[in-house]
Amino acid sequence: MSAAVLSAVIAANLALAGGVAAVMVLRGPIRRRMGAGSAYLLWLTPLLCALAALAPAPMATTPLAPIVLTVGKAAREVVPSALVTPMAASLALLLWVAGAVVMAGVFAVRQARFTRSLGPLAPHPRLSGLLQGRHVNASPLVLATPWPRIVVPADFDARFQGEARDLVLAHERVHLRRGDALINALVVAIQCLAWFNPLVHLGARSLRLDQEMACDEAVLARRPEARRLYAETLLGALLVPRAVPFGCHWPAGGAHP
Template sequence: MSGDIVEALVRANLALAAAIVAVMLLRKPVRNRLGPLAAYALWLAAPLCALVSLVPVRAPTAMTFYQTVELTPKALAAAARTTQQMASLTDIAVGAWAIGAAAAFGLLALRQLRFVRAAGRLTPLDDAPGVLRGEHVDAGPLVLGALRPRIVVPADFAQRFQGEARDLVLAHEDVHLRRGDATINGLVVALQCLCWFNPLVHLAARALRVDQEIACDAAVIARHPHARRLYAETLLSTVLTAKTAPLGCHWPAAGPHPLKERLTMLNAASLTPLRRKAGLALVALLASAAAGAVWAANPEVTPRPIVERPDWIQKPDANDLARYYPADAAAAKASGRALITCGVAIDGSLENCEVLRQSDGPYAFGEAALQLSQFFRMQPRTVDGKPTAGGKVTIPIAFMVPQ
């Protein structure tokens, strides 16, 4: 199980890293040619490729022939030791990943809590009940939260933003709410926790926030084309802040470079609606092509072969059958049957057994059959001279009243 988790993490992060590198190279050319919204939408390709990498490609069913060889006890013990060593290494890797994910979540949660506490008590504005005002001047404007996002403005909002400038700022935050940007940021934070060891994920999270704000700026300017100069002046009058909430869409810039990018976008000519739609369609096509390429590169999963004629080297005997015979069935002198299916381990023992059918009645013949599965052992199968697991076997067991 831990080996599967490690393999999935490696595969998903490789796909995610490749997609992030591609998006980082394409985001600015796409923004210049197809608009800020297309550049923002381009980031959807990264998590899509990561998810698709976890979908296995099922190989076509084929006849598989194995050569049966007799393994000595020494060889079986060596194979068991190798399996245990690999299992311990993967367990350590999964444990380290889980600890790191929990630590990353704790740090981001602490940052969010500190920001909320620094904002102070939030009270609704008199003329806009849906907007909350903080107690300090650096508490926004922003959309705060992910599950229930709310617009939060600083204590001096009424003095700093007046008239049309105030309407532009609130329109900016309203675009964030309607587009679901707060939810997207929540998913980004979750991805940062799960992939805490991948530096490209944290770099991409910052770049995505910039593209998110630029796309929001473009949406506001498209509705207020006459207010470009006022919008730019409002951005310039905003206090640069070093404190940001992980779960928040910030109007203030987190540094001079993002502010420069946003101001540069304001000087660009607005795209026609048709060109914006064409840009989104092209981005969707690129994301689909990237996801398809990732899926095609996934390893094939061959169906587990069915062992039709197992070569048993050990079976439960009469004493084992009597020991696990259901006590209430033995007292009632009732017989029964059970059909179980099991996987075959590398040493020929059975694992992951399940009950397919059992006799009707109150007696637990299926549970007794599962107990007896530990006494079955078949001749190990080999591929290229090496023992291998992966088969499945179905075993019918008849329970006769022990004498």
């Protein structure tokens, strides 16, 4: 039993890695030719590849079927059915579970620390649906508190006014409508289960970049005349200093293109 579960874990991770590698190659050309939204949708591929590796008879009716089926079949063939001895399989499975629990704890602590850094969250006095923290010199973001809500800094009214305020809030509301925070929570869960897979963590960061650019694209599709103001607002906004597992924001450590 342990060997079968371990074999499934390895097969799913190989398929995930193959799917992430394919998306990393394709996302740039797809974004240039078809837009950021299409590049964002590409990130369904790794998940479908992992499911194909686990399924006994994957369905071949999806548009991504050639990639999904090829990666899934290859992953199943790479992993032998009798992977290791029962004792070694049990130990390896225990190590995998322990790693997943530790990784989940790391994400939970990171989320708690970030949420505490915002101070007490209270409804914005004038804008319904927003929470306002005590922090300053930051940009609005979507944060799971515990459900996704838009959180703005204490100096939001002074730093974002008029049309610029409407644009930055439109960006966050696109995240809410699309359920991006829930997607990011699913990505975190996959990172915990695939904690030993470096390509999964690399893909998680790239997915968030594509997610943010797809959101920018959606806002500008509705407000094409505000492109310059939108860019200036982004340039004037300060990025989140560290990654937030359960939320939506431009990933820390890089400038917006």
